[in-house]
Structures are given as C-alpha cells and as structure tokens.
Amino acid sequence: MALVVICGQPSSGKSIATTCLAEALNATEPKPSVRIINETAFHLNRNQSYADMTAEKNLRGVLRSEVDRSLSKDDIVIVDSLNSIKGYRYELWCLARAAGIRYCVLFCDVDEDCCRKWNEERWEKEEPAYDDNIFEDLVRRFEKPDRRNRWDSPLFELWPAREGIEKSSAAILEAVSYLTKKVDSKTRDVKILQPTIATQNARFSGANSLYEMDKATQEVINVIVEAQSKALGGPLGSVSLGPELPAVNMSTYVGLPELRRLRRTFIKLTGQSSLSGPPPPSDADSAKRMFADYLNRELGT
Numbered sequence: 001m002a003l004v005v006i007c008g009q010p011s012s013g014k015s016i017a018t019t020c021l022a023e024a025l026n027a028t029e030p031k032p033s034v035r036i037i038n039e040t041a042f043h044l045n046r047n048q049s050y051a052d053m054t055a056e057k058n059l060r061g062v063l064r065s066e067v068d069r070s071l072s073k074d075d076i077v078i079v080d081s082l083n084s085i086k087g088y089r090y091e092l093w094c095l096a097r098a099a100g101i102r103y104c105v106l107f108c109d110v111d112e113d114c115c116r117k118w119n120e121e122r123w124e125k126e127e128p129a130y131d132d133n134i135f136e137d138l139v140r141r142f143e144k145p146d147r148r149n150r151w152d153s154p155l156f157e158l159w160p161a162r163e164g165i166e167k168s169s170a171a172i173l174e175a176v177s178y179l180t181k182k183v184d185s186k187t188r189d190v191k192i193l194q195p196t197i198a199t200q201n202a203r204f205s206g207a208n209s210l211y212e213m214d215k216a217t218q219e220v221i222n223v224i225v226e227a228q229s230k231a232l233g234g235p236l237g238s239v240s241l242g243p244e245l246p247a248v249n250m251s252t253y254v255g256l257p258e259l260r261r262l263r264r265t266f267i268k269l270t271g272q273s274s275l276s277g278p279p280p281p282s283d284a285d286s287a288k289r290m291f292a293d294y295l296n297r298e299l300g301t
C-alpha cells in the first residue's frame with residue numbers, strides 16, 4: 001500500500017514520530033495494517049551499527065532487504081531509521097516504485113544543538129543513546145531531504161523542538177490523509193508510483209535485453225568467485241574483468257550470497273533508473289563497467 005521513510009538527525013524524535021503516525025493510522029477506518037521496520041527489531045545497537053562505514057552499510061543493507069521483503073499492496077511500511085543518505089532514500093524510493101505503491105518522507109526537522117542536548121539527556125535518563133563521536137559524525141554527514149527530489153517527495157515536515165510531536169500534528173495528519181486516501185481517476189494529489197515496465201522494455205530491447213544484463217553481471221560474479229577461490233581467503237586486491245573494463249577492488253573476501261544480493265539489487269536499480277537517471281548499459285561491456293563501478297561503491301573501495 002505504501003512506504004513511509006522517516007528521516008532526521010540522530011535523537012531528533014523519529015521514533016516518537018513513528019509511533020504517533022502508526023497510532024494515527026490505526027485510528028482510521030478501515031484500519032490499515034502498519035508495519036514498523038527499525039534497528040531495534042533486529043536487536044542492533046546504534047553505536048555498533050554506526051561504528052564505521054562497513055557496519056553502517058551492513059545496517060542499511062539489512063533494513064533495505066527487510067523493506068524489500070515487506071512491501072505489499074496491503075500494508076503501510078514505516079522505516080524508522082536515520083535515512084540520512086540521499087542515495088539510500090533513492091534506493092528505498094526505487095523499491096516502492098518497483099512495488100507500485102505510494103511513498104512519502106516524514107522529516108523531523110530539529111537543529112543540531114537541540115538533538116545534541118536530547119542525546120545527552122538520553123544518557124542521563126539511561127536510555128540508549130549515541131556516543132559523542134558517532135553523534136557528531138552522523139550530524140556532519142546528514143543530507144537534508146529536499147522535496148524537489150522524487151525520492152524526498154511528498155515531504156511532510158515536523159518541528160519537534162518548536163511544536164512537539166502529537167498524533168494531531170499537522171504533518172502527521174497530512175501524512176495519514178495522503179497514505180489512506182482512496183484513489184480514483186479524479187484524485188490528483190496522491191501519487192502511486194508505477195513500475196517502469198514500459199521504460200524497462202525500451203531500455204533492454206534488442207542487444208540490451210534483460211538476458212544480456214543477467215549474463216554480463218553473472219560473468220563478473222564468476223570472475224570474482226574464481227579469483228577469490230584462487231586467493232584461498234588471502235588478500236585479493238583488484239580483480240581484472242578484461243581490457244578496457246574497470247577492475248573490481250576486493251579488499252576483503254565477499255561471500256557468494258552477498259555477491260548475488262548485490263547483483264540482484266544492481267539489476268533492479270538499473271531497470272528502475274528513470275529517464276533522467278544515469279543512462280542504461282548499451283551492451284555487455286557497458287553492463288560490466290556499470291556493475292564494476294557499483295560493486296566498487298558498495299564494497300567501499
């Protein structure tokens with residue numbers, strides 16, 4: 001039915017906003033099925049989850065997979081996490097589009113100093129809180145949502161420090177109305193994302209068939225798996241994919257299930273890129289090049 005991305009600085013009231021939104025949704029008729037996805041559900045400790053880039057990437061991967069599994073035409077899924085990286089919100093938006101459901105962002109707009117104070121108070125109250133260095137790092141890297149981006153729109157803004165967070169807060173009511181509104185041919189203010197089957201067909205027609213894309217990315221995986229097996233778990237460095245193609249930099253061993261997951265996500269994301277996004281691969285080598293770049297980004301090299 002819908003995906004709601006909660007977004008905000010650390011300790012900005014996101015979980016309170018999530019609870020208020022879920023309660024407000026549950027008070028509507030017919031009562032929708034609401035599912036909250038957050039770190040707590042996975043027993044993840046915030047200071048460990050954001051300790052370094054690898055841990056943070058793992059956390060995002062876990063949450064994204066859970067969102068991917070949970071999206072359906074019947075449920076409202078709320079992702080209660082920082083969701084502070086623009087590219088990550090784009091990925092979540094792509095998942096909503098692939099599922100053909102509505103999407104929105106609920107932003108807790110609180111200035112850093114106030115979040116810092118609330119975080120300190122959490123320590124005093126012996127609630128789970130962020131270590132100072134992690135808090136400062138997250139605050140510095142926060143990418144504020146911008147309603148002009150498709151993946152930040154529609155954007156409902158809460159100002160918890162100024163106005164508190166209530167079930168009756170304007171942003172919560174607007175979000176509830178958007179999420180539960182019946183849509184007919186006259187409804188213009190509710191956007192249901194459409195999977196881009198038409199554009200996918202155009203993109204992967206002829207030589208660019210999905211089959212070619214599948215084959216090219218599978219070949220990359222095969223090369224990596226073979227190189228890793230030859231290295232016998234030792235350091236691998238860069239894996240060559242052939243002349244005029246970028247090497248894949250493998251600083252650590254990556255298991256086959258993870259490689260398969262990355263491949264599936266890549267294929268999904270490439271198929272979903274809009275016409276204004278990066279151009280689709282035009283042949284097997286372009287597909288390999290894009291996949292290698294994607295792996296290098298995802299594997300953090």
Ligand SMILES: Nc1ncnc2c1ncn2[C@@H]1O[C@H](COP(=O)(O)OP(=O)(O)OP(=O)(O)O)[C@@H](O)[C@H]1O
Pocket residue numbers: 008009010011012013014015016017046081082118119121122127160161163164165
């Ligand atoms: N409007 C408010 N006024 C005062 N304190 C608040 C307000 N909103 C949140 N807080 C305090 O901020 C702290 C963090 O709240 P909450 O857990 O909702 O934030 P969060 O953004 O979900 O945190 P995290 O980044 O850990 O997920 C809590 O201790 C809460 O009491």
